[in-house]
Every structure is written in structure tokens, then in C-alpha cells.
Amino acid sequence: MTDREDFLTWVRTALHDAEVALHNGDAGPRRAIWSRNEPVSILGAWRNAYGQGEVEDVFRFLEQSFSGCASYEFELQTFDVIGDAAYTAGLEHTSATVDGELRTYTLRATQVYRREGGEWKVAHRHADTVTEPGAAEDR
DSSP states (O other), rough: HHHHHHHHIIIIIIHHHHHHHHHTTOOOOHHBOOOSSSSOOOOSSSSSESSSHHHHHHHHHHHEEEEEEEEEEEEEEEEETTTEEEEEEEEEEEEEEEEEEEEEEEEOOOOOOOOEEEEEEEEEEEEOOOOOSSSSSSO
């Protein structure tokens, strides 16, 4: 299996499963796939974070906010693997309960990964809500 095929399999399994768990109120699987090495950062749809402490605060906030994931799909637009670094860019289509209210939304998400000890880890996430007229929002 090539590095690209191996990475894509990881995206479709471990990364996908971690996002579903998060939207069910369990950030444990997301924590497991995030780097423990600095730098790490989030430019999030709800909150930004720089460094391990702030990233952990975001994870706690999200697991308290989300529950009842009805659906989650990552529509991968592009990705690449270059040595021990990789990235993904795509649309996250989600339907979940957020603070007690069912919401359906689409985020445009770009993530940067690094291979650490032979495993892929997320080092940076940037996501924002898709709001342009005619875009794939709230479907």
C-alpha cells in the first residue's frame, strides 16, 4: 500500500470515527488522533486554540456541547501526503444535537497532519461554516 493509500484509509476510518464520536459527546477518540507535540492549533468554526492546553479546552467544550449524532460525512475535496506530513480539505456535513437543539450544517475544513511514531496525528485544524449563496449549506 502506498503512503497516499494508507493515509486515505486512516482518514476514512480513524479520523471519521473520531469525528462521529465527538458529535456523540465523546472527544476521547479525537484526543487520541491529535498530536501531543507542539505546535498544535485550531482555527475553529466556534473557537480558536493555540497549544495543548487550549486545544484540550476546545475538546472539553465540544464534548459538552454535542450529542446524538444523526449523521456525519466528510466529503474529501483534496489531500496529499509528502513524507511525514499530509493535509486534507473538504466539507463536513453534520446533523447532531448541539446544546439540546438538533442542527444540520456544513463546515469547510482543512487539516494538517504529521506522522509521529508511525501514526498519523492532527496538528492543525481550520474550519468555518459554509455560508455563500448557493453553497452546500444546511442540507
